[in-house]
Amino acid sequence: MSHHPWVSGRNVLVTGAGGSIGVELCVRLLAYAPKKLILLNLTENGLVQTQRRLRPLDGTVVQSVLGSVTDEALLARIMPNTDVAFHLAAHKHVPLGELCPAAFVSTIVGGTRSVCLAARRAGVQRVMMVSTDKAVKPVSIMGASKFVAERLVNGLGAGFFVARFGNVLDSAGSVLPFWREQIARGGPVTITDPACMRYFMSVDEACTLILETLAFPADHGTYIFDMGEPRNLMAMAEALIAESGQPCLIQTTGLRPGEKLTEELTEGPRTA
Secondary structure, X not given: OOOOOXXXXXXXXXXXXXXXXXXXXXXXXHOOOOOEEEEEXXXXXXHHHHHHHOOOOXXXXXXXXXOOOOOHHHHHHHHHHOOEXXXXXXXXXXXXXXXXXXXXXXXXXXXXXXXXXXXXXXXXXXXXXXXXXXXXXXXXXXXXHHHHHHHHHHOOOOOEEEEEEOEEOOXXXXXXXXXXXXXXXXXXXXXXXXXXXXXXXXXXXXXXXXXXXXXXXXXXXXXXXXXXXXXXXXXXXXXXXXXXXXXXXXXXXXXXXXXXXXXXXOOOOOOO
């Protein structure tokens, strides 16, 4: 059993606990022996899948809550029993956000506001919102929603944090599982643009950095993870096809609504 100053012996809430990062983060949190781990998730299947992955230590209570981060009455019931909150709940598929903007704004902006205000009223000691590089110079509904949510969190001051990083390899609905399905069908493998670049890290790396930054002495702020150099999607697709041993054509589809050719992690001068 390991020790974490903001997890061990405390009541910890994870919103979006059924997502790819959420479930892995919950597994990691249990290794630090929290007093209680509260799982909040909108979908039933996601919550059940997370429950099945968890092996609580003696003395740790796991509480599963089915509901939305926009449900203020629900948040008012669970926040008073919380010391630390990880806010992961969000929509993430950029083109879908262009088709369903109200849902994205409601969940990402409204949900973040509801979580943070409920946490502040209940005296939660630390709240960390997970964000995305798409919040930097946003051109999509999803990115703009995260941009607003980041500023909302930063405006609350002490105890409120943002963790920003890029794409997560092999997360649900991400490009690698999609390409593997296409390869298994014999292709073609589709990419948006041969010049498209993205930052990537593994789920394990993301969870490690989230937990490490939570332990930093600063009392608020935005943490931007070092993800190395961005990777070219064409090169990644070619490598995955070569690894499979099954020849497949690569088909270019063009950027979808709301997508950028390249992403940025920091708000520096706009590059060409």
